[in-house]
């Protein structure tokens with residue numbers, strides 16, 4: 102989109118009902134359509150969404166996935182994390198540079214392909230990995246480069262099908278079943294059990310289990326839940342699936358192998374905390390999981406597993422209220438503590 106197309110932006114904003122909480126989705130779709138976010142596009146998004154221009158500007162500059170200058174129709178983002186480097190990323194990078202005749206940070210003269218590094222794709226277990234447009238490719242070798250580039254050229258930069266790279270699809274990666282992942286689980290069983298207890302009893306049960314957070318501090322989950330339950334105001338359950346610590350891909354494995362378990366855990370927590378809504382904060386590198394997660398949610402809603410009477414007991418006047426788990430997409434985040442930064446991002450509708 103050489104010139105900002107106000108009608109297209111308005112249509113994109115309408116498709117999200119101009120909901121400021123979906124600002125990230127709108128910005129992402131405009132970026133996808135235009136290839137970058139110009140000052141005029143930012144202006145137009147703000148107008149269409151009824152938010153301040155600074156809010157859009159803020160988001161556009163915060164996330165490295167958003168180009169502020171015209172980039173190629175397709176951007177190849179090769180992970181240069183230390184693990185990918187050990188797995189042969191430098192040879193792959195050299196092969197891309199040689200085949201395309203450009204260096205990383207540059208775009209081919211025909212405007213079709215840009216080369217960029219990214220710090221983490223969440224695919225350390227199957228590197229070297231890259232994002233080709235929105236498609237994750239793994240286990241790359243220097244000899245794969247011509248086929249990838251030619252596929253992009255054939256599709257004029259609009260790559261969206263992993264079948265184009267059959268040997269480079271994301272692998273499951275789980276080697277061994279454990280107490281959580283791949284253990285037998287009947288959908289709805291935990292929720293049914295929880296609903297036969299009071300929210301306080303559920304929290305007590307979590308306390309007894311000695312479950313702890315996995316973010317480094319190992320904070321006792323039950324204690325956190327009881328603080329949240331007692332806190333004033335509207336409560337939300339936020340699942341932070343924005344992992345990016347070096348060598349980490351546990352969230353990806355859980356969302357791939359046991360999405361029902363994840364959503365059921367969120368629903369039980371929502372009941373215990375008297376939460377109004379649940380949000381899954383999905384990092385952009387995992388956006389290929391989105392359709393599958395939406396499918397699982399739709400099935401759970403159909404089976405009444407996301408809508409439990411008593412969900413909103415804190416505010417409830419005996420009214421069954423539905424829980425929702427809209428998937429929010431987070432672009433790559435770097436810097437501060439994960440939980441803090443995700444909340445910050447979600448609060449800004451990002």
Ligand code: FES
Pocket residue numbers: 180182183184185220221222223224225345346347348349
């Ligand atoms: S992919 Fe290697 S650090 Fe995330």
